[in-house]
């Protein structure tokens with residue numbers, strides 16, 4: 001399988017690898033995929049005032065395209081509000097990384113990871129709003 | 132100097148041994164006659180060469196040269212054996228038995244026979260990859276006409292108990308076919324002792340050229356086949372088509388060398404394989420797939436838990452190996468062979484097959500060990516599964532959002 005230059009770059013030098021403590025202020029986690037399917041993505045966002053994503057980290061078990069998709073997404077969500085982050089579509093990820101058709105599911109999973117992280121943020125936020 | 136990438140995929144194919152190539156070349160330009168030409172010296176010369184090669188193939192497996200039929204490879208041999216025997220003996224019954232871990236050239240042929248009205252039982256294997264003889268016996272029926280079990284598995288290298296299976300089949304008058312594509316030059320095969328009726332061979336797994344193979348067809352007791360390729364009636368009607376003299380000469384020489392060198396080569400390869408295993412066994416959570424005793428020394432199939440196979444292949448691109456995860460082939464299915472062992476899908480996705488051979492060196496093995504240590508560590512740092520396991524989470528209790 002030939003990988004695009006951008007996939008290789010993210011794979012060799014993944015951006016924002018790591019984890020935040022789950023109890024840290026403003027941290028929300030999205031975990032998608034399953035080991036049996038061959039890919040699991042964990043995306044964490046750290047949301048500051050006004051719902052702006054200040055930082056993001058990921059860990060991914062999966063092929064090079066899955067790693068690259070999640071690495072790219074951590075870069076893209078930073079500086080966006082959670083609502084803006086939801087506008088990131090898998091087609092944009094696939095296009096940026098020049099993913100071949102058999103790897104489109106990696107970009108879909110990355111989009112799902114954003115949705116899951118934002119949903120987790122909203123859930124926590126709602127809980128906090130009603131003390 | 133180490134030349135990269137390092138070839139550790141000898142079960143996919145082997146290079147042609149230079150000694151084999153030297154023998155083949157004259158049969159392309161100078162000695163080009165059609166071995167079926169009976170009327171002149173061009174044909175006599177190549178017919179002699181073909182018969183010498185046939186004798187060499189027969190000698191490696193202790194068979195009679197008259198029992199060897201040339202084919203284009205083990206895929207064709209498997210097709211000819213299974214379709215040929217099933218069709219010929221269809222009057223006696225419609226049932227075949229094979230194993231879930233067979234090569235696709237057997238499994239897909241069986242699927243085709245099912246479409247033609249035959250019934251096939253696909254047996255499970257034990258966790259070690261070996262066939263349970265009790266399970267095997269229980270699967271045989273009065274209308275079973277053909278059994279197909281491979282000698283050496285291509286993914287995990289385990290050696291099936293063919294001698295015992297032969298006794299059982301012979302006692303019941305069932306034709307036994309054995310795919311030995313991965314076995315020649317690795318395990319001793321004695322067809323006067325083994326009660327095997329049909330056996331498939333391939334040249335390119337044993338340092339011969341691609342595109343040539345053979346099928347052993349027993350003469351005592353005589354096994355009959357319905358031909359699958361019709362034409363000039365070559366190979367006593369079993370397989371028509373002008374013989375590929377240069378390929379056949381290559382296979383003969385490759386099998387001659389295998390006979391002479393197998394003993395020493397196996398010991399050398401075993402030492403290298405054990406060195407590789409030892410070098411990797413201090414990595415946490417590595418699991419060998421398949422039995423280590425009933426196994427050819429050339430094969431090491433390992434799962435590196437919590438690291439996905441395709442990303443590992445990418446990380447170790449200096450090593451030419453293959454992965455049990457078929458993610459690369461668009462299907463996202465982990466290897467059906469590892470699945471048949473009952474490996475969880477996660478471990479099946481994390482497996483790498485290393486196959487060593489004639490030209491593998493100690494230096495190459497040591498390089499592979501260092502590279503793997505380095506890359507497994509890096510990929511585990513990236514792996515959320517590894518992180519969870521480090522935190523004490525039991526992954527089997529997690530509710531995954533499967534997609």
Ligand SMILES: Cc1ncc(COP(=O)(O)O)c(C=O)c1O
Nearest residue numbers: 204205206234236285312313333
């Ligand atoms: C066990 C087994 N059977 C059959 C084949 C097919 O052999 P060939 O490439 O000669 O058709 C292979 C090779 O991939 C094999 O490993």
